[in-house]
Amino acid sequence: MGGGHEHGHHSPPYKIPDYRIYKVEDVPILLKTQQALAAKGLKDPWLRNEVWRYDPKHWGTESERTRGYFLRGFKYGFAAFVLTIIGTEIYDRTIGGGKHGHEDHGKHH
Numbered sequence: 001m002g003g004g005h006e007h008g009h010h011s012p013p014y015k016i017p018d019y020r021i022y023k024v025e026d027v028p029i030l031l032k033t034q035q036a037l038a039a040k041g042l043k044d045p046w047l048r049n050e051v052w053r054y055d056p057k058h059w060g061t062e063s064e065r066t067r068g069y070f071l072r073g074f075k076y077g078f079a080a081f082v083l084t085i086i087g088t089e090i091y092d093r094t095i096g097g098g099k100h101g102h103e104d105h106g107k108h109h
Contacts, residue, residue, distance in 0.1 A: 017052075019048070022048050022049075022051035022052055022055075023048070023051065024047050024048055024051060026051065027050075027051050027054040027055075029054065030047055030050060030051060030054065033047065034047055
């Protein structure tokens, strides 16, 4: 009933990393934030908790994330585009071309 944990031989599906691996100094934007706060005599003791969000090992660089955002699904979309064009051409040359050909336009006027 407890999700299979009552037997004691299952390990958790995650591993919590050691907090000491995250350093504000490794993230330029957070370092600027820390310096701006220090200039005003302030300190954010929780700033280190945001370092993981900027870790390029997990999330990539900002340019990689931007490129991924705009190109996500591009290959499938382009393949669908090509198949649509090919399908339209085949339809026009076979089924559609015989009944409603472009060459009849204007002959009935």
